[in-house]
Amino acid sequence: MRNWYWSLAVFTGICLFGYAARQAIGNIYSSGEAIVLLESLGRSGLYLGSAGATASATTLALMLTLIGMVRRADQDFSDQVYINIDSIAKLATASLMASLILLLVLVFPVGEFDDMPENWYPRLYEGLFALTVMVVALLSSTVTMLYRTVRHVIAHITPGQSVSS
Numbered sequence: 821m822r823n824w825y826w827s828l829a830v831f832t833g834i835c836l837f838g839y840a841a842r843q844a845i846g847n848i849y850s851s852g853e854a855i856v857l858l859e860s861l862g863r864s865g866l867y868l869g870s871a872g873a874t875a876s877a878t879t880l881a882l883m884l885t886l887i888g889m890v891r892r893a894d895q896d897f898s899d900q901v902y903i904n905i906d907s908i909a910k911l912a913t914a915s916l917m918a919s920l921i922l923l924l925v926l927v928f929p930v931g932e933f934d935d936m937p938e939n940w941y942p943r944l945y946e947g948l949f950a951l952t953v954m955v956v957a958l959l960s961s962t963v964t965m966l967y968r969t970v971r972h973v974i975a976h977i978t979p980g981q982s983v984s985s
Contacts, residue, residue, distance in 0.1 A: 823904050823968040827911070831961040838953030842946075854941035861948050865926050872919030872955050879912040879962060890973060897976060904969040911962040918955045925951065 845857075883905055890897050890905075925948060 823965050823972075824907060826968055827907070827961045827965040830964040831957045834957035834960050835953060838949075838956070842949055842953075854945045857945050858941065858948065861945065861952065862926050865922055865948065865952055868952060868955060869919045869923035869926065872959050873916055873923065875959060876912045876916035876919060876962070879966065880909060880916070883909050883912070886970075886973070897973070901969065901972060904965065904972070908962060908965050908969060911958060911965055915955065915958040915962050918951065918958055922948075922951050922955055 887902075887905055890901055
């Protein structure tokens with residue numbers, strides 16, 4: 821199975837789990853209820869956003885190291901390894917951008933403003949919840965792709981048959 825199938829399966833699974841979690845929370849009936857949920861989501865979202873940005877930036881830097889290691893290895897690697905490294909870099913970049921957008925959105929002040937439309941807070945909560953699920957799904961997908969690629973590289977440079985790709 822190609823590495824991106826695993827990555828897509830994990831991404832889809834996390835999105836479905838996030839959707840199920842959102843359905844379990846139920847409907848938001850008032851702006852006051854949405855503000856309480858927003859404050860709760862905001863606190864955890866700040867940690868998630870900063871951790872996601874850090875992890876994604878580190879992954880991008882480590883991909884450069886992996887490319888150097890693969891090029892110096894005695895084994896001949898197929899083009900698929902380089903395609904996988906490129907895919908990891910793309911996923912890490914998407915994760916980094918989503919994490920930064922999440923952090924940017926979370927700095928908006930949330931309070932009870934008089935001039936806001938009635939459905940503003942529930943919509944803001946829905947958007948933040950979806951963005952949070954997207955960040956987690958992208959990070960999970962990146963980790964899956966990274967694991968599969970590193971496992972493939974290890975299988976090719978390890979003597980013997982102790983590791984299979």
